[in-house]
Amino acid sequence: MKKAESTSVISLRGLTKRYGVGDAEHTVLGNIDLEIKKGEFIAVMGPSGCGKTTLLNVLGLLDKPDEGEYLLDGKPVERITSAKRAEIRSRRIGFVFQSFNLVPRLNVIENVALPLAYTGTSHLKSIKRASAMLKQFHLNEREYYMPWQLSGGQTQRVAIARALVNDPSIILADEPTGNLDSKSSHIILEELSDIHRRGNTIIMVTHNPDMTTYADRVITMLDGKIDTDTKTAVVKNTRSTVDKKVTLGSRSKSSKRSKKERK
Amino acid sequence: MRLLIVNHISVARESLKRNRMRTWLTTLGITLGVTCMTVILALSYGATKLVDDQVDALGGNIAVIRPGADKKIHDLRDAIIPLGGDSFSVSSLTERDFTAISELDGVEQAAPLMSVDGSVRSSNNKQIIDAPIVATTPALQTISDLKIKDGQFIDNVTNQNTAVIGHQLSIDLFGSDQSIGQLFKVRGQQFTVIGVLGPVNDSINYNNLNINNAVIVSLDSGKSFNQGIAQIRQINVKAKDASQLPALTKQIDQLLIDNHSGERDFSILTDKAISKPTSLLFKLVGIVAVIISSVSLLIGGIGIMNIMLANVAERTREIGIRKAVGASNYHITFQFLIEALVMSVSGGIFGFLLGYAVALLLGTFLPFNPGFTWWVPLASIGTSVFVGVLFGLYPALRAARKDPIEALRQYN
Numbered sequence: 258m259k260k261a262e263s264t265s266v267i268s269l270r271g272l273t274k275r276y277g278v279g280d281a282e283h284t285v286l287g288n289i290d291l292e293i294k295k296g297e298f299i300a301v302m303g304p305s306g307c308g309k310t311t312l313l314n315v316l317g318l319l320d321k322p323d324e325g326e327y328l329l330d331g332k333p334v335e336r337i338t339s340a341k342r343a344e345i346r347s348r349r350i351g352f353v354f355q356s357f358n359l360v361p362r363l364n365v366i367e368n369v370a371l372p373l374a375y376t377g378t379s380h381l382k383s384i385k386r387a388s389a390m391l392k393q394f395h396l397n398e399r400e401y402y403m404p405w406q407l408s409g410g411q412t413q414r415v416a417i418a419r420a421l422v423n424d425p426s427i428i429l430a431d432e433p434t435g436n437l438d439s440k441s442s443h444i445i446l447e448e449l450s451d452i453h454r455r456g457n458t459i460i461m462v463t464h465n466p467d468m469t470t471y472a473d474r475v476i477t478m479l480d481g482k483i484d485t486d487t488k489t490a491v492v493k494n495t496r497s498t499v500d501k502k503v504t505l506g507s508r509s510k511s512s513k514r515s516k517k518e519r520k
Numbered sequence: 521m522r523l524l525i526v527n528h529i530s531v532a533r534e535s536l537k538r539n540r541m542r543t544w545l546t547t548l549g550i551t552l553g554v555t556c557m558t559v560i561l562a563l564s565y566g567a568t569k570l571v572d573d574q575v576d577a578l579g580g581n582i583a584v585i586r587p588g589a590d591k592k593i594h595d596l597r598d599a600i601i602p603l604g605g606d607s608f609s610v611s612s613l614t615e616r617d618f619t620a621i622s623e624l625d626g627v628e629q630a631a632p633l634m635s636v637d638g639s640v641r642s643s644n645n646k647q648i649i650d651a652p653i654v655a656t657t658p659a660l661q662t663i664s665d666l667k668i669k670d671g672q673f674i675d676n677v678t679n680q681n682t683a684v685i686g687h688q689l690s691i692d693l694f695g696s697d698q699s700i701g702q703l704f705k706v707r708g709q710q711f712t713v714i715g716v717l718g719p720v721n722d723s724i725n726y727n728n729l730n731i732n733n734a735v736i737v738s739l740d741s742g743k744s745f746n747q748g749i750a751q752i753r754q755i756n757v758k759a760k761d762a763s764q765l766p767a768l769t770k771q772i773d774q775l776l777i778d779n780h781s782g783e784r785d786f787s788i789l790t791d792k793a794i795s796k797p798t799s800l801l802f803k804l805v806g807i808v809a810v811i812i813s814s815v816s817l818l819i820g821g822i823g824i825m826n827i828m829l830a831n832v833a834e835r836t837r838e839i840g841i842r843k844a845v846g847a848s849n850y851h852i853t854f855q856f857l858i859e860a861l862v863m864s865v866s867g868g869i870f871g872f873l874l875g876y877a878v879a880l881l882l883g884t885f886l887p888f889n890p891g892f893t894w895w896v897p898l899a900s901i902g903t904s905v906f907v908g909v910l911f912g913l914y915p916a917l918r919a920a921r922k923d924p925i926e927a928l929r930q931y932n
Contacts, residue, residue, distance in 0.1 A: 319844060319924045340848045347846020358841045358928065362538060372845040374527045419845065 265331070266427060266458050267293040267316060272325035274311055274481075285311045286322070287481040293460065295426070298453040300469040301462045303478035309462040310431055312478070316460060317350050317429045318342045347375045351420030355432035357412045359404040359419070366391065366400040369419045376423060383422075390418045394448065410441030417448055428452060430461040434468055446471045524851070525858070532859040535831065543863060546827045549820030550867025550904055551874060556813030558875025558900045562890035563882065564806050569891040574725055575794050581628075581762040582663065583769055584726060584789045585621075585755040585776070587611040612785040615739075615750040620775055626759055626768040631660035633727060633754040634742040636706070640735055642693050643703040643710070651689050653706060653735045654727075655742020655750075663756045664727060671700045671715030674738050681741065684715040688732040707745060711737065726794045727754065765790055817903065820867065821911035828860050828915035839919055840927025849920040856919045860912025861905065868904025872897050 274286040285308045293299060301309050314320035315327065318334060327334050329345070337345075351372075352358075359368045366387050373383035391397050394414045404412060413433060420428055430449065434442035442465070450471045453459050461472065469475045469489075477484040536543040575582065588609075615632070622630040636653040660666065661673040673684055683704075690699040690713070702713045720731045743750050757772065759765045769788050776786055832839070839852055847855075879890035 314925055317844070340850060343843070343846055343848030343851070346844065352844045354844075354928070358837070358844070360838050360841055362534060362838070371842070374524065375842075375846040375848070375851055377524065380527065380530075423846070 264295055265292045266295045266329070267291070267460075268326075268328045268331075270326040270328075272315065272322045272327060274308070274315060274320070274322050285481050286315070288325070289481075289483060291476075291483065293458060295458055296453075296456050297474055298450065298459045298472045299461065299474045299476060300472035301460065301476045301478060302464070302466070302469060303484070307478045308481040309478055313429050313431050313460065313462055316427075317352060318346055343375070347372055348423060349425050349427060351423065351425040351428045353413070353417050353420050353428065353430040353433045355435035357404070357409075357416045357436070359412060359415060361404055363404075364400070365396065365402050365404065365407070365415050368404065368415060369422050371419060372423045387418070387422055390422045391415070394418050408441075409437050410444055413437060413441070413445050414448060417445070417452075421452065426457060428457055428459045428461075430459065432462055432464060434463065434465060439467075442468065524854070528855050528858040529862065531855060532862045535835070535859060536862060539831075542827055546820075546823045547863050547867040547870070549823040550817070550864050550907060551820075551871040553813055553817030553820045553907075554868050554871025554900045554904055555875040555878060556816055557810070557903060558872050558896060559879045559882065559890075560806060560809045560813060561896045561899055562876060562879040562892070563886070563888075565893060565896060566879075566883070566888050566891035569893075570725075570888045575791070577665070580791065581759040581765055582790070582794065583757045583759065583765060583772070584794050585613065585617075585757065585772065586787050586789065587613045587753065587785065589784055589787060611752050612780065613752040613755060614779075615743075615752065617776055617779055618750070618752060618755055620779060621755060621757060621772055624768070624771060624775070626761075626764045626771065628758045628760045629659040629663055630755055630757045631657050631663050632739060632750065632752045633660070633729070633756070634739060634746075634750055634752050636737075636742050636745050638707045638745070640689070640693060641705040643705065647693050649689065649692055649733075651686075651733050651735050652729055653737065653742075654729055655737050655739045655745075657739050659758075660736070660756065663758045664725075666731065667718035667720070669716050669718035670698065671713070673715055674736060678714060678738070679712070680738060680744070681709065681711050682714040682738070683711040683741075684717060684736040685713055686717050686730070686732040686734045687719040689735065690716045692733075706735065706737075709741075709744070711735075711741075727756070817907055821864075821907040824860050824863055824908065825911040825915060827863075828856060828912055829918070831859065832856060832915050832919040835919075836922060836927045836930045839922050840924045840930070843922075843924035844928065852920040852922075853913075853916045856916035857909065857912050860916065861908040864904045864908025864912070865901065868901040871904065872900040875900065 269289050269291040272286055272289040272291075273284065275282055275284050277283050289312070301312065303309050311320065315322050318329075321335075329349075334342070334345070346352075359365075360371065363371070366384060369387035369390055370380075370383040373386060378386070388397065388400060391400055394417065396411065396414055396418065399407060399411060399415075404415070407415065413436075417433070420430075428449070433449070434445050437445065446468055449459055449461065453471075459472075461468070463469065472489065474486070474488050476486050613632075618630060618632045621627060634655040636655055638653055640649045640651045640653070641647065656674075658673060658675045661668070666673065668684070669687060671684070672678075674682060685693070685699070687697055690697045693699070693704060694702050697716055699713045699716055703710055704713070705711070717731060717734075717736075725731070739750060757768070759768050769790055773784075773788055777784055780786070842852060842855075876890065876892075883889040
């Protein structure tokens with residue numbers, strides 16, 4: 258976060274990922290070059306199987322590329338140990354999934370506090386932080402609910418709260434609205450753009466073209482390659498009108514975007 | 521790190537609580553194994569301690585000489601065969617050895633023990649009791665610290681056909697512990713009771729003699745049952761000074777080797793060696809019991825591994841989520857290992873408590889009480905930790921090795 262606005266947080270060079278062996282070998286990501294700057298809100302679009310999720314997994318250090326270079330904050334991540342990768346995941350990256358992925362046995366606040374356990378935060382402290390985080394998402398009354406007692410939208414907001422509780426600089430969202438109706442989807446996207454306004458980098462995979470209106474850069478993928486890469490100026494404008502120091506809780510209704518806008 | 525352990529323990533508790541039934545059953549497996557172990561350890565320690573205490577009470581200046589070289593168990597056969605065999609063999613210790621030892625400078629007193637085979641018969645032939653009959657010299661009373669309740673111990677001036685009997689034998693034979701002057705027969709030879717020993721609570725002792733039931737006669741009487749030859753199974757030697765004992769032992773050793781034409785066909789025991797379980801059978805039973813209990817622990821351990829593998833399979837998705845939010849392989853290993861350990865250690869603690877309860881219960885039927893010492897709980901609970909780690913490690917490593925992407929793809 259100390260780096261200048263223009264610095265690349267993520268830079269991929271010739272990234273290739275294959276699955277299978279021999280005849281069954283299948284290239285999921287083929288020779289991808291990508292620069293992602295700090296504070297960008299990127300929407301990744303594309304048909305099923307084009308490698309969006311794999312890209313996200315590679316970016317999130319859950320998966321390793323077969324070829325190519327991945328620089329995170331200017332440092333190559335290829336050779337770092339799995340323990341170090343886990344540490345980066347825990348401190349720098351927040352995941353939001355389509356299927357929410359809350360631990361079913363844990364209640365809401367424990368789920369949100371989960372990432373803090375792996376950074377050595379004391380139990381009391383992590384519960385406090387999780388509680389503060391949930392408050393920002395107006396979920397403080399649901400703290401002791403179990404995940405199955407929540408609606409889809411609430412569950413996803415809990416998941417986003419969990420992704421944010423470690424104050425990561427990069428949020429990776431894999432179809433965060435894929436299981437939600439359009440109203441909940443927009444609420445979730447509002448949350449994400451609030452986070453974005455705080456200066457976080459967000460990379461979101463989505464199927465829904467409507468959702469790309471929140472992003473300031475849209476990447477479309479096709480067969481493991483980047484097809485188009487557009488900066489959406491309109492969103493930039495909207496964004497510049499909003500006070501950057503706006504807090505997560507004070508969502509401004511004025512920032513609702515027109516759906517007619519092109520992606 | 522410490523925080524993480526606390527966290528893992530609470531996570532483990534949570535997940536174990538969710539499957540209460542199978543957690544209990546798994547824990548029970550370990551509990552039973554540890555119970556067996558605790559019972560054996562507590563009882564064998566109790567038995568050893570009993571003899572130990574007697575030796576300690578004697579002040580450390582006692583040496584015991586037994587026929588036969590020090591036996592070493594090379595295999596299971598060695599452990600079983602000498603048991604029956606030895607008791608019928610002709611002893612290598614002779615009366616000449618005893619006399620020679622008694623005359624040594626450093627020896628304050630020495631007493632031979634000769635066992636006579638036979639039963640005790642009351643003079644009216646109504647009561648026949650199998651009692652250990654021992655022929656010895658008056659010195660035994662001081663060396664082994666025997667308390668006389670009534671009458672006197674055998675001495676050098678008393679008539680040959682007199683005997684001192686144990687407290688319980690007196691009651692069994694004559695219906696009273698006041699039996700001075702009563703007559704009884706051993707192998708047709710008549711004896712008069714001249715003393716009754718006080719009741720003692722150590723039926724296991726280094727003399728291999730249940731004092732409460734014993735008949736003690738003079739060595740000459742004993743020899744008369746054996747065509748005038750003493751068949752000595754043990755010589756107790758009391759040194760004048762405890763510090764002289766090592767030197768004295770060497771002296772006796774040399775003396776006996778000379779007497780036995782250069783052969784060391786005897787063993788001299790001092791100190792704690794005296795209290796080693798006098799019977800090899802005792803040792804053998806202990807070993808077999810430990811083997812059986814370790815088999816039950818093994819089964820308990822397999823139970824833990826089984827349940828942990830099921831746990832890991834059920835929670836694959838959770839593992840994926842945890843990895844995505846920053847858990848390293850080490851964290852995941854640790855989490856599942858702790859879960860296995862919580863089961864095995866609680867099994868160990870329950871097993872230890874239950875084992876002690878059983879040992880105390882058994883103690884009421886046995887001539888000795890279970891002993892309590894620091895290494896019994898350490899061994900029981902230590903073993904359960906070992907079992908937990910041994911059988912919990914593989915499932916935990918398997919959990920840690922799961923690919924997070926695959927794991928997240930799995931649906932519950």
